[in-house]
Amino acid sequence: MDMTPKEIETALTSGTLHIAVVGTGRIGLPTAVLFANAGAKVTACDIDPKVVTCITNDENYIDEPGLEPLFHQAIQSGHLTASLDTAKTTSASDVIILSVPTPVTDEKVPMYDYILSAAEDTGKGLQRGALVVVESTIGPGTLETQIIPVIEKASGLTAGKEFLAASCPERADPGSIITRFRSIPRIIGGNTQQAAEVAAAIYRPLAEQIMIVPDPKTANAVKLTENIFRDVNIALMSELAILYERLGISIFDVIEGAATKWNFIPHYPGAGVGGPCLPANAYYIIGEGNRVGYVPYLVRMSREINDRMPHELVRHTMEALNRAGKSLNGAKVALLGLTYKPAVADVQKSPALLIIRELVDRGAHLRLCDPVLGGTVFCDCEVTPNPLKAVKGADCVLLVTAHEEFKHLTLADIAAKAKSPLVLVDGRAVYHKHPKPKDIIYQGIGLPPA
Numbered sequence: 001m002d003m004t005p006k007e008i009e010t011a012l013t014s015g016t017l018h019i020a021v022v023g024t025g026r027i028g029l030p031t032a033v034l035f036a037n038a039g040a041k042v043t044a045c046d047i048d049p050k051v052v053t054c055i056t057n058d059e060n061y062i063d064e065p066g067l068e069p070l071f072h073q074a075i076q077s078g079h080l081t082a083s084l085d086t087a088k089t090t091s092a093s094d095v096i097i098l099s100v101p102t103p104v105t106d107e108k109v110p111m112y113d114y115i116l117s118a119a120e121d122t123g124k125g126l127q128r129g130a131l132v133v134v135e136s137t138i139g140p141g142t143l144e145t146q147i148i149p150v151i152e153k154a155s156g157l158t159a160g161k162e163f164l165a166a167s168c169p170e171r172a173d174p175g176s177i178i179t180r181f182r183s184i185p186r187i188i189g190g191n192t193q194q195a196a197e198v199a200a201a202i203y204r205p206l207a208e209q210i211m212i213v214p215d216p217k218t219a220n221a222v223k224l225t226e227n228i229f230r231d232v233n234i235a236l237m238s239e240l241a242i243l244y245e246r247l248g249i250s251i252f253d254v255i256e257g258a259a260t261k262w263n264f265i266p267h268y269p270g271a272g273v274g275g276p277c278l279p280a281n282a283y284y285i286i287g288e289g290n291r292v293g294y295v296p297y298l299v300r301m302s303r304e305i306n307d308r309m310p311h312e313l314v315r316h317t318m319e320a321l322n323r324a325g326k327s328l329n330g331a332k333v334a335l336l337g338l339t340y341k342p343a344v345a346d347v348q349k350s351p352a353l354l355i356i357r358e359l360v361d362r363g364a365h366l367r368l369c370d371p372v373l374g375g376t377v378f379c380d381c382e383v384t385p386n387p388l389k390a391v392k393g394a395d396c397v398l399l400v401t402a403h404e405e406f407k408h409l410t411l412a413d414i415a416a417k418a419k420s421p422l423v424l425v426d427g428r429a430v431y432h433k434h435p436k437p438k439d440i441i442y443q444g445i446g447l448p449p450a
């Protein structure tokens with residue numbers, strides 16, 4: 001793409017630049033929509049015919065705040081179309097953005113099959129001078145050592161000379177992907193300086209700030225480091241939470257105090273760390289560490305600590321029921337919150353999955369409640385959106401995800417419906433500052449028994 005950054009921006013906003021977005025899930029679709037509304041001609045490529053049909057029929061399929069109207073605008077402007085044929089699409093594209101899933105297997109090994117297959121399809125149609133951008137989360141060096149060779153083999157073109165490649169990892173926060181799209185700075189690493197500058201010109205209309213780093217592996221390390229930083233700090237707070245419980249100290253009071261210091265960044269322990277990102281990202285780094293003979297112990301231990309937290313919550317549940325003279329076996333347990341984080345209808349690697357499995361294995365009878373999953377079936381159980389319906393006649397109420405709807409309830413509201421004494425186990429410290437009715441057994445992660 002022998003255009004100056006200014007010419008690229010003009011071509012993009014005037015609709016003469018063609019962009020293919022390969023993989024149109026929670027990250028790819030908003031990206032395609034925003035580039036289309038910025039003026040580019042965008043083709044969304046996906047292997048799922050249902051997704052292509054939805055886009056073609058102007059039916060939004062991603063529940064993300066603010067996306068719906070922008071989606072219809074992009075389709076109705078004619079700037080966004082869809083295709084099952086990535087190779088054919090890339091043959092008419094100046095820029096190809098890869099945003100397919102890069103999950104981690106049950107053996108905790110990064111699985112790059114989808115992105116390598118998308119890279120091969122991209123290579124089959126790739127035009128000389130085109131730019132390939134990887135937004136998917138990958139291990140540092142994966143673009144250079146695995147993805148580029150696949151594209152070169154499929155296209156017969158040489159990276160750096162005949163096509164450009166860059167990493168621009170997505171940093172979107174599910175639940176605020178649209179609202180924060182422009183304000184989250186983009187990190188770009190090109191396989192050449194030209195690739196980085198061209199990619200920066202492409203993203204400039206959609207990003208308030210762009211930072212070019214030396215190379216793609218550095219850009220991917222930035223993405224992983226910010227997520228692992230979060231995972232490790234959550235693990236530290238979780239470990240301290242369990243220790244302080246035994247000292248009769250609430251970690252939440254401690255965090256509130258520590259946060260008065262400018263350089264303390266609060267992270268919170270809880271029922272566990274879920275979602276498609278944090279539980280997986282550490283293993284991209286651990287994988288690279290194994291390859292080069294250096295095991296990042298802290299990163300690995302933090303994963304183990306965070307993976308243990310769902311069990312910690314079940315331990316609290318058994319303890320609390322025992323304090324009421326009851327056992328978990330046969331108890332009616334109302335579980336509040338199934339999604340991996342509040343307000344996002346996503347249960348990927350949600351702590352609730354492990355908690356439910358252990359509760360059922362220990363003989364509990366469950367009532368499931370989630371305001372964003374109402375009417376669905378989860379773990380063979382009907383989900384009610386109404387918490388007061390779920391807690392009715394319950395021996396124990398267990399809070400797993402801190403949805404807003406639960407925060408508006410008082411303990412008196414819950415106590416009025418559940419069996420007395422109310423046994424409430426709080427996996428997100430939602431009620432630790434609420435006035436406690438006299439006949440309550442209340443405890444939870446980081447909350448010494450009250």
Ligand code: SAJ
Binds near residue numbers: 170
């Ligand atoms: N969690 C805690 N304690 C905390 C913060 C979060 O237990 O103090 C738990 C949440 O309940 C949830 C999990 O961790 O189960 C992940 O929560 P999250 O807020 O990190 O949400 P994600 O995974 O949707 O988004 C993260 C974000 N990363 C960072 O903020 C560094 C987002 O910006 C990334 O774009 C996203 O990962 C991603 O795609 O990688």
